[in-house]
Amino acid sequence: MDMLWNGWGDPARATPLPDTVSGLLRDLLGVAPRGAAALPLEEIGVPTSPLDATVRRALEGAVGDRPDRVRTDAETRLRHTRGKSTPDLLRMRTGDTADTPAAVVLPDDHDQVLAVLAACVRHRLALVPFGGGTSVVGGLAPEGGSATAGFVALDLRHMNRLLDLDEVSRTATLQPGLRAPEAEALLAERGYTLGHFPQSYEWATIGGFAATRSSGQASAGYGRFDEMVLGLTLATPEGTLDTGRAPRSAAGPDLRQLVLGSEGAFGVITSVTVRVRPLPRVRRYEGWRFASFDAGAAALRRLAQDGPRPTVLRLSDETETLIGLAQPDAIGASLRRQDAGCLAVVGFEGTEEDTAHRREGAAAVLGACGGTFAGEEPGERWAHGRYSAPYLRDSLLDAGALAETLETATYWSRVPALYTAVRDALTGTLTEAGTPPLVMCHISHVYENGASLYFTVVSAQGEDAVAHWTRAKHAANEAILAAGGTITHHHGVGTDHRDWYVREAGALGVRALDAVKRSLDPAGVLSPGVLLPGNGPRTSAHPHP
Numbered sequence: 075m076d077m078l079w080n081g082w083g084d085p086a087r088a089t090p091l092p093d094t095v096s097g098l099l100r101d102l103l104g105v106a107p108r109g110a111a112a113l114p115l116e117e118i119g120v121p122t123s124p125l126d127a128t129v130r131r132a133l134e135g136a137v138g139d140r141p142d143r144v145r146t147d148a149e150t151r152l153r154h155t156r157g158k159s160t161p162d163l164l165r166m167r168t169g170d171t172a173d174t175p176a177a178v179v180l181p182d183d184h185d186q187v188l189a190v191l192a193a194c195v196r197h198r199l200a201l202v203p204f205g206g207g208t209s210v211v212g213g214l215a216p217e218g219g220s221a222t223a224g225f226v227a228l229d230l231r232h233m234n235r236l237l238d239l240d241e242v243s244r245t246a247t248l249q250p251g252l253r254a255p256e257a258e259a260l261l262a263e264r265g266y267t268l269g270h271f272p273q274s275y276e277w278a279t280i281g282g283f284a285a286t287r288s289s290g291q292a293s294a295g296y297g298r299f300d301e302m303v304l305g306l307t308l309a310t311p312e313g314t315l316d317t318g319r320a321p322r323s324a325a326g327p328d329l330r331q332l333v334l335g336s337e338g339a340f341g342v343i344t345s346v347t348v349r350v351r352p353l354p355r356v357r358r359y360e361g362w363r364f365a366s367f368d369a370g371a372a373a374l375r376r377l378a379q380d381g382p383r384p385t386v387l388r389l390s391d392e393t394e395t396l397i398g399l400a401q402p403d404a405i406g407a408s409l410r411r412q413d414a415g416c417l418a419v420v421g422f423e424g425t426e427e428d429t430a431h432r433r434e435g436a437a438a439v440l441g442a443c444g445g446t447f448a449g450e451e452p453g454e455r456w457a458h459g460r461y462s463a464p465y466l467r468d469s470l471l472d473a474g475a476l477a478e479t480l481e482t483a484t485y486w487s488r489v490p491a492l493y494t495a496v497r498d499a500l501t502g503t504l505t506e507a508g509t510p511p512l513v514m515c516h517i518s519h520v521y522e523n524g525a526s527l528y529f530t531v532v533s534a535q536g537e538d539a540v541a542h543w544t545r546a547k548h549a550a551n552e553a554i555l556a557a558g559g560t561i562t563h564h565h566g567v568g569t570d571h572r573d574w575y576v577r578e579a580g581a582l583g584v585r586a587l588d589a590v591k592r593s594l595d596p597a598g599v600l601s602p603g604v605l606l607p608g609n610g611p612r613t614s615a616h617p618h619p
């Protein structure tokens with residue numbers, strides 16, 4: 075099934091807003107119903123594909139002479155336009171087709187990917203790898219150079235096999251187009267799990283996780299995706315890069331780290347070897363309450379630093395707790411109950427003995443840090459609704475509200491200042507623009523030395539919703555850099571964060587990455603403007619500077 079083209083997920087799971095939330099939008103945030111409804115797909119005027127017959131034949135040849143694997147029909151191209159950030163959805167709702175690819179190409183294997191790349195280089199055509207299409211940072215909308223010829227979206231959905239499971243080493247080699255639930259199902263047949271459960275789990279792919287350094291909700295226990303990866307194969311215009319001969323190595327800089335987070339700018343990831351773990355026998359999630367965000371953060375830090383480490387560990391601030399965002403299926407119920415303080419969700423997965431042991435130890439730490447056990451209900455509600463919140467965003471947009479998220483990370487000592495700086499930047503900018511927001515936050519991932527902060531913002535849309543949000547987001551980006559945070563903890567760079575990433579990496583860092591880009595993609599066909607500044611395919615015969 076394809077995802078809703080101008081919203082999230084399975085159209086059958088659309089979720090109406092509870093009355094309490096509609097009331098809050100109206101009374102607290104001044105949200106008024108939108109004038110125009112989202113345009114239906116059939117009414118969107120997609121311009122004819124600029125792909126000419128010669129290029130089309132070259133692309134068909136690259137995928138085994140199969141015309142059905144080079145799609146230029148309006149609907150397919152529209153379904154591969156942009157990702158799923160709120161500005162992306164707002165643009166789709168108004169029928170803005172500026173970022174529509176010229177063609178969608180669907181390869182079967184690594185060699186076909188190499189052949190497609192060669193055809194793109196020959197014809198100076200930009201190419202963007204397309205996994206689940208859930209990017210929230212503009213990673214699927216290249217910049218520059220594609221205005222006339224357009225670009226190809228390389229949809230990896232047919233590369234969806236489990237290539238190898240080494241039970242002795244506990245590693246699995248997966249193709250990039252596997253969606254997370256497909257990968258989990260294949261591993262579960264053999265008694266294993268990857269343990270990667272981001273909120274986009276139901277739609278995002280293995281290749282996308284590696285390309286963006288994704289982080290799942292159970293990262294406290296299973297680690298981030300980049301920590302799970304042991305090897306990658308990258309198809310580039312200059313050939314194949316294979317990484318990961320051994321789990322760890324002292325043989326120079328780790329080339330895996332160049333591929334992880336490369337977001338399609340260096341090549342197409344065609345296989346990923348990951349470590350797997352036995353399927354947990356037990357999964358238990360529970361709630362703990364703290365008087366304040368600071369008190370809860372101190373408790374999470376204690377667990378992250380001294381253990382025992384739960385599998386899931388997240389803490390909502392006071393506003394998020396009151397709204398009930400950690401329990402999307404019962405959102406608004408906390409408002410009626412006037413829930414105070416801050417809710418932490420703490421989860422344990424593993425064997426009966428191991429989870430019981432960690433749970434007991436964690437309870438002692440949380441209690442000693444001022445936490446009160448809130449029972450299993452808040453944890454189970456979180457687990458039940460963990461993939462539902464994105465559906466609420468569609469309903470909020472329908473209702474005329476703006477709803478978006480952003481994330482960052484820093485060291486523990488800087489968490490309070492970063493939290494305040496971002497919240498103030500968002501509140502200040504949107505209030506000044508006449509649409510005072512509700513800003514909610516949770517600690518979403520913890521490490522021994524720091525944590526990530528995940529913000530959710532809801533306000534009225536203002537005159538031009540995209541411009542309105544962009545101003546607030548830029549203010550938040552500036553606040554993040556000024557407060558010592560990273561521009562992204564897990565969403566990636568794309569085009570949206572690129573200018574701040576360039577500042578974070580520094581001039582020499584960017585020069586080094588640019589040199590890597592030029593040696594792997596000298597013609598500049600790969601995802602122009604994503605991750606690094608770029609102007610699209612070079613027409614010159616001297617690609618190596």
Ligand SMILES: Cc1cc2nc3c(=O)[nH]c(=O)nc-3n(C[C@H](O)[C@H](O)[C@H](O)COP(=O)(O)OP(=O)(O)OC[C@H]3O[C@@H](n4cnc5c(N)ncnc54)[C@H](O)[C@@H]3O)c2cc1C
Binds near residue numbers: 159207286290
């Ligand atoms: C509602 C929602 C919730 C989300 N929750 C989380 C979360 O909890 N944690 C998290 O980490 N992220 C989250 N995200 C962000 C997003 O899901 C992740 O970035 C995910 O890793 C992207 O995977 P994808 O398969 O959809 O990739 P896509 O969106 O298709 O692509 C993302 C980027 O990677 C590149 N790319 C994709 N596949 C390949 C490949 N095989 N080789 C090279 N480059 C490739 C693309 O060109 C693009 O630049 C969320 C997004 C949404 C919309």
